[in-house]
Amino acid sequence: xxxxxxxxxxxxxxxxxxxxxxxxxxxxxxxxxxxxxxxxxxxxxxxxxxxxxxxxxxxxxxxxxxxxxxxxxxxxxxxxxxxxxxxxxxxxxxxxxxxxxxxxxxxxxxxxxxxxxxxxxxxxxxxxxxxxxxxxxxxxxxxxxxxxxxxxxxxxxxxxxxxxxxxxxxxxxxxxxxxxxxxxxxxxxxxxxxxxxxxxxxxxxxxxxxxxxxxxxxxxxxxxxxxxxxxxxxxxxxxxxxxxxxxxxxxxxxxxxxxxxxxxxxxxxxxxxxxxxxxxxxxxxxxxxxxxxxxxxxxxxxxxxxxxxxxxxxxxxxxxxxxxxxxxxxxxxxxxxxxxxxxxxxxxxxxxxxxxxxxxx
Numbered sequence: 001x002x003x004x005x006x007x008x009x010x011x012x013x014x015x016x017x018x019x020x021x022x023x024x025x026x027x028x029x030x031x032x033x034x035x036x037x038x039x040x041x042x043x044x045x046x047x048x049x050x051x052x053x054x055x056x057x058x059x060x061x062x063x064x065x066x067x068x069x070x071x072x073x074x075x076x077x078x079x080x081x082x083x084x085x086x087x088x089x090x091x092x093x094x095x096x097x098x099x100x101x102x103x104x105x106x107x108x109x110x111x112x113x114x115x116x117x118x119x120x121x122x123x124x125x126x127x128x129x130x131x132x133x134x135x136x137x138x139x140x141x142x143x144x145x146x147x148x149x150x151x152x153x154x155x156x157x158x159x160x161x162x163x164x165x166x167x168x169x170x171x172x173x174x175x176x177x178x179x180x181x182x183x184x185x186x187x188x189x190x191x192x193x194x195x196x197x198x199x200x201x202x203x204x205x206x207x208x209x210x211x212x213x214x215x216x217x218x219x220x221x222x223x224x225x226x227x228x229x230x231x232x233x234x235x236x237x238x239x240x241x242x243x244x245x246x247x248x249x250x251x252x253x254x255x256x257x258x259x260x261x262x263x264x265x266x267x268x269x270x271x272x273x274x275x276x277x278x279x280x281x282x283x284x285x286x287x288x289x290x291x292x293x294x295x296x297x298x299x300x301x302x303x304x305x306x307x308x309x310x311x312x313x314x315x316x317x318x319x320x321x322x323x324x325x326x327x328x329x330x331x332x333x334x335x336x337x338x339x340x341x342x343x344x345x346x347x348x349x350x351x352x353x354x355x356x357x358x359x360x361x
Contacts, residue, residue, distance in 0.1 A: 004213060103178070120343045150205055158207065162212055169186065185219065246273045
């Protein structure tokens, strides 16, 4: 958590100093656009943090040096923030596309979104189920029962199921309420809170809901990005101080309060605040524009899906520490690339088959 706080505060201070420098010199700071190119690099960074977050679990196993255990354990708190940013990017992307294309965007919504996301998820899930059935001798009944407890058949894939629910609600709300106006946005918030209530009633893990509100924050930001930037310019000091205070308050609540409810409430508040601050930081400072990050951003979805498989397969080798992390990263990236290319091939075949069917009818 301490590394998380240091990184957060350092980025906010650096962005604030950059803005103050421009004001001191009498020049106007130009906000970098939050476009596809930048989100691609950002997704590359985020997925690396998520994989490292899940690998940080190796610190609970014996045979690791104290220094290595201390280093890797610092990334335990990065997962929620990284997933929160992914939800934000998804919501922002959907709303930006809807504003650009209008209601026609909703007509091919499922074809474009689900056809792209489902094949990699199904392939990775089937592979992992086969692996578990071989290693643990599980039956289909065991796997179905685990799903009722909030444990999807693929490690960490809860994010995709939550995202699918938000996608379906997004399409329904904006199809019924229309693209313009506040009504659809209000219903998105109602639907998100209803989703959280359902997860609480089911008794599933807190990770199912502590980051999902960032999806709505992304939608709101796409609608009000100009107004937000104008507000930040006018109230820079308030925004600068508030960004740091929000972090410190939520972290204090998380560390000091024993109640699980207070801890979870602080995580939700932190995950809602984080994307707003980080987007401002990115627009002020820009983002590292490396080819390697863009490559990882392009396969970030597949990398998110498959890395849990290799962590599972490595459970008997956790004592290897740093070597394990390198091996897991390497195998995950190679497999994600192959899954990405294979899924695109399948998508093209499906699209051609559907187009051919339409032509012959």
